[in-house]
Amino acid sequence: MSSNSTAATAGPSFGDDQRITELRAITGEIDDLRAALRLLSWDQNTSMPEGAGEARGEQMATLQGLIHDRWTTQRLGELVNDLATPIQQAPFTDADRALLREVNRERVLATRLPRGLVEEMARVEASSFEAWRKARTNNDFASFAPWLARTITLQREVADRLGFKATRYDALLDLYEPGLTTARVDALFAPVREVSVRLRQRIEQSGHTIDASCLSGTFPADQQMRLSRDILTRIGYDFTRGGLSISPHPFTTEFGSPFDVRVTVHPHEDMVDDALMAALHEGGHALYEQGSAPILARTPVVGGVSMGVHESQSRLWENAIGRSGAFWRGNLDVVRAVFPEQFADVDVATFTNALNKVSPGLIRIAADEVTYNLHIIIRYEMEQAMVNTSVAVESLPRMWNERYQAYLGVTPPTDSDGILQDVHWTSGFGYFPTYTLGNLYAAQIYAAMRASISDFHERLAGGDCGVALDWLRERMYRWGKTYLPEELIERVTGQRPDPSYFVEYLTRKFEQIYDLPTEAASK
């Protein structure tokens, strides 16, 4: 595997060309402004009083404007042009090349999307969010439809300004996953759709059920926070460069990776798995950010390279590792220490199976591993229709419901449980596919990791999460954005992204859990 040679090197480094040094100084200042902007936003979502909304909006607009202006300065343009040819050769390093690439990417975005358009998008998003919130409460898609139409128009304008080869939607995909195209997503997703629908049907037909009652009960919030903290500590999350707190929805944020990467969860007192698995999910995002080599700090090369690769790490830690029997053989003691009475008589198999119960439903965020990607594929198909074709907004709820019936075997009784369930379409399109990409990457990385560490299973079952974290840090995390997504996956796994790993992973895992007769996975 190529990853072995990668592992032998010393990690990313910048060369000493004076122009690279100047680029790093300029982007360092921009990164400081970006960190301040993120903190203003985080505070807005966690602590800010309601009466400060307008003032905070002005503060954030000022910082956004300063950042925008800095990406478009003449000096930065000179440096980019001046380096364009020499950067391809020695003595420039991979990190130097990534730095130039990311600077250029930010410059193109800032140049092609003028401040006026970006501000208009922010205003429409704020109004659209309010309209969506009310429409979902009142099950009234018609009142949200005009805002969705406005977002479609703006997203088309964004695509036209950014440019694309095949379809407008490609330009939006590229925003979240550099280099990704619709054609590539289609090729990657087709086997996922097939295996998911098939597995869902096989499980239903098997008549096998799982008892997940051990996850319900009474679990006080403060004890759940202790459990989240303990499990994060187990997987190697560094609390001296992070923090755990409560927010309405779990998220990971950073104010200068790799030195300040914080996570949140939201305990529900009647179930233990929601906050626990959120801690593992956000923990995966956070381990990736904390793992960047410190030399990359305050440059655009630090942190996760794309949304899809980022999601691969949250899914890897939450699902591949965090819903495995080996992991809970090594870590169920953490759960038992916090909730001794509830889990005294629950064995590892019962607990692990409960975490993997398959229940096809209407709601994406409550979906199991088997059906999750079907929710994404429906949204992906509809986003293409909205951006690339002249589909009537009014017809979208029917399209949504028909696909849910076809892929998941359920039909939403209301639009609030259907097309109105996600916040994403108040801001734009192109983000959803990265969730499924993340699942594909995660399965491929997990396979490579197990293949290259002969005693992986035993060490994980012995409570040693470092066996995974060390491997990931060395081959992947410390490189930040040095390599683009598909190149990074190839360096880590020896192969370009290939959906067959996920098909194999999902099939074998749920055949075992649901005691299904074995089928060829790559049908």
Added chain:
Amino acid sequence: MSSNSTAATAGPSFGDDQRITELRAITGEIDDLRAALRLLSWDQNTSMPEGAGEARGEQMATLQGLIHDRWTTQRLGELVNDLATPIQQAPFTDADRALLREVNRERVLATRLPRGLVEEMARVEASSFEAWRKARTNNDFASFAPWLARTITLQREVADRLGFKATRYDALLDLYEPGLTTARVDALFAPVREVSVRLRQRIEQSGHTIDASCLSGTFPADQQMRLSRDILTRIGYDFTRGGLSISPHPFTTEFGSPFDVRVTVHPHEDMVDDALMAALHEGGHALYEQGSAPILARTPVVGGVSMGVHESQSRLWENAIGRSGAFWRGNLDVVRAVFPEQFADVDVATFTNALNKVSPGLIRIAADEVTYNLHIIIRYEMEQAMVNTSVAVESLPRMWNERYQAYLGVTPPTDSDGILQDVHWTSGFGYFPTYTLGNLYAAQIYAAMRASISDFHERLAGGDCGVALDWLRERMYRWGKTYLPEELIERVTGQRPDPSYFVEYLTRKFEQIYDLPTEAASK
């Protein structure tokens, strides 16, 4: 009183001269950066992980640098010069004049104190803080002395660069209290020192003691937070433009007054008055910031005009109002609602007297109203010696201890309880006097308020804190920095600052509480 004519006006307003509009646009952007910088600092003190310290330092330095650069731009200089003469006349308003004055003040500071010096001061402060922390723990003044000497050198350089008429210390005083001089402080403080020493002796000689045991017991932190919240609500603090949280030391901060002004307290579970009185103290600071007219937002005219005037409002609400019998007649029900068992049998007089118990001691932050200013005056006298004379650093602990014996009748057993108790001298000099100035201003404002509202006492005792807040907002808070400190005090009270109000206030209050025979207050 001149305050009556002030009260009749409509509050501050900016004129429509194009240059004023441009000044407001420029300072608006600076104020947004300043708010982001304050949030970075607040987060550093409340939530930031320890491993992020260096990265945060770079972020804050970047924002400080951008703000510094903005105050020194050529365009701002042109506007200041261009407006210098016309600003004195119509159609320019008082707020216009204040805007130009504050812009000019910031420009002078930014120009005379170069970035290199400001950065050096920040570095020395950080190291000095660490040295002080260890020295206090180990009772080892000698290890802190070199850092104190370094700070003295830097503060002298600051004074020399800023310029002064009489003494270097005047330049430092002016930083916190514009226009203040050593000569003026001497005149204001002399009667305070006299009355404080005299009252302390009279109380000791009276043999009268106060039973404050009702304030001790077991008071769970979450209930104390509820009490703090309830008492802040009573005095009119606006939670839709603020927030209450816990921090190691209580403070007030703002991220864009008057829209986002937050306070913190620190409950100690064995006493009820610490967090409660801190809530009133910080609440006073916050009411002042929240009271600025919204038109002043995002300009340097918003918020409290000086540290001394700011402290006058925390002291007014904490001491003059918050330790008065009338206030607790109207509000003891709030305490009883949270701690019904503990306060069922405690009457208003017992509670109020307990809050006013006089106990001369070594520690400034634990001092009562009678002795507090003596702690300040000792520091003020020593700061002058350090800045204006060539006093040897090694001799300072002896000077400290001698003055404590002379003014307070106590001698610190260790330097940790003596000269090492405060953090202030890790950063500079000139701040301490504003604490006592605040007490003087508060007494004078309180006297004017009571004189102008005939039923003040009855309304306050009836639970109506608005009687004070409305009066203060109209005459004082909404004007922000429109008027300089002494002018503002004259507009509010009809007189320039005069220490006789404080002498009268302190004498009458503690003669009553300690049942002392009446003496002429202005002896």
